[in-house]
Amino acid sequence: MEELFRRSLYSELDDIDYGIVRALQENARLPFTTIAKELGVTEKTVRMRVQQMQDEGVLSLVGIVNPVKAGLNVQSFIQIAVEANKLDDVVAALNDIVEVRLIVLTTGDYQLIIQILVRNYEELAQFLMNKLNKVPGVTRVNVINELKIIKSKYKFIR
Amino acid sequence: MEELFRRSLYSELDDIDYGIVRALQENARLPFTTIAKELGVTEKTVRMRVQQMQDEGVLSLVGIVNPVKAGLNVQSFIQIAVEANKLDDVVAALNDIVEVRLIVLTTGDYQLIIQILVRNYEELAQFLMNKLNKVPGVTRVNVINELKIIKSKYKFIR
DNA sequence: ATACTATAATACGAATTTCGACAAACATCA
DNA sequence: TGATGTTTGTCGAAATTCGTATTATAGTAT
Numbered sequence: 600m601e602e603l604f605r606r607s608l609y610s611e612l613d614d615i616d617y618g619i620v621r622a623l624q625e626n627a628r629l630p631f632t633t634i635a636k637e638l639g640v641t642e643k644t645v646r647m648r649v650q651q652m653q654d655e656g657v658l659s660l661v662g663i664v665n666p667v668k669a670g671l672n673v674q675s676f677i678q679i680a681v682e683a684n685k686l687d688d689v690v691a692a693l694n695d696i697v698e699v700r701l702i703v704l705t706t707g708d709y710q711l712i713i714q715i716l717v718r719n720y721e722e723l724a725q726f727l728m729n730k731l732n733k734v735p736g737v738t739r740v741n742v743i744n745e746l747k748i749i750k751s752k753y754k755f756i757r
Numbered sequence: 758m759e760e761l762f763r764r765s766l767y768s769e770l771d772d773i774d775y776g777i778v779r780a781l782q783e784n785a786r787l788p789f790t791t792i793a794k795e796l797g798v799t800e801k802t803v804r805m806r807v808q809q810m811q812d813e814g815v816l817s818l819v820g821i822v823n824p825v826k827a828g829l830n831v832q833s834f835i836q837i838a839v840e841a842n843k844l845d846d847v848v849a850a851l852n853d854i855v856e857v858r859l860i861v862l863t864t865g866d867y868q869l870i871i872q873i874l875v876r877n878y879e880e881l882a883q884f885l886m887n888k889l890n891k892v893p894g895v896t897r898v899n900v901i902n903e904l905k906i907i908k909s910k911y912k913f914i915r
Numbered sequence: 916a917t918a919c920t921a922t923a924a925t926a927c928g929a930a931t932t933t934c935g936a937c938a939a940a941c942a943t944c945a
Numbered sequence: 946t947g948a949t950g951t952t953t954g955t956c957g958a959a960a961t962t963c964g965t966a967t968t969a970t971a972g973t974a975t
């Protein structure tokens with residue numbers, strides 16, 4: 600027994616959930632009372648729904664920093680080819696590396712694509728030489744530097 | 758005259774900014790009073806810093822939905838090769854497509870990498886055939902499907 | 916150094932929001 | 946129908962936010 604109780608385990612979000620999500624997508628600090636008024640439910644209901652969605656990993660309310668404004672000037676996608684039977688180990692190793700902000704299993708010539716954030720090219724070089732290339736099972740990497748982020752939106756629901 | 762006033766235009770974040778950002782990264786709804794107490798400044802100061810950082814695109818406080826939980830089951834990276842003189846037009850066209858959540862100018866064999874979110878493969882096919890392949894200037898695309906997101910963190914600052 | 920200007924921080928009370936305990940409504944199922 | 950578990954609503958106390966006014970700080974010109 601791991602979880603106490605849950606609604607529908609969020610097999611599907613209902614209209615209220617979508618209303619809440621749509622509102623919070625724009626502004627994570629929007630008062631629950633405002634959202635409640637808009638949706639015609641109580642503040643308590645909104646509060647509980649948000650709590651549940653957060654608990655179940657449906658919704659995250661986070662502050663996101665513009666990496667460049669915080670000195671993380673070099674961002675790269677890195678495609679990684681992995682020995683078939685070492686995938687778990689490689690993933691586990693990547694998970695522990697602080698520079699790595701995204702790990703995705705993909706189709707294509709490489710098994711993984713990751714995204715990293717570092718301060719400068721020196722740090723990128725360090726990452727590649729001292730960290731990534733020392734992970735056993737990595738056979739080939741393809742570094743794609745991000746020259747400019749033209750669009751990045753977190754508003755997934757319309 | 759476009760902006761009324763601003764501090765240092767955030768050439769650099771100071772300790773208070775970093776303190777605020779570090780706190781809000783974890784929880785975008787953390788009370789400003791709590792952050793203020795922790796940093797030894799007034800709630801008003803925190804409130805003003807947050808407002809400024811938001812105004813200048815340094816910080817966003819957003820709700821992020823788990824796409825899969827919201828029915829967006831197919832996520833892909835797509836690398837796009839573009840005719841040299843058509844880059845602006847292609848970018849402009851991509852910007853208007855709702856499925857596109859990320860557009861990055863990159864080094865490598867392709868000029869752009871984008872990320873898209875759609876409900877299913879039917880929608881992916883529609884996107885590729887009816888939208889992407891009809892953008893003038895696109896010469897070659899490489900679709901990389903995301904099979905599983907293993908790690909995705911928004912906490913950039915440590 | 917002094918005055919001037921602009922920006923940032925503080926103090927603080929009113930308005931609003933959050934929170935928690937309890938009760939009511941609702942659904943499911945035996 | 947009754948029993949159980951879950952969600953929603955009610956409501957008052959506690960905490961937070963917000964706006965105004967005041968003070969502090971920094972930079973600049975005189």
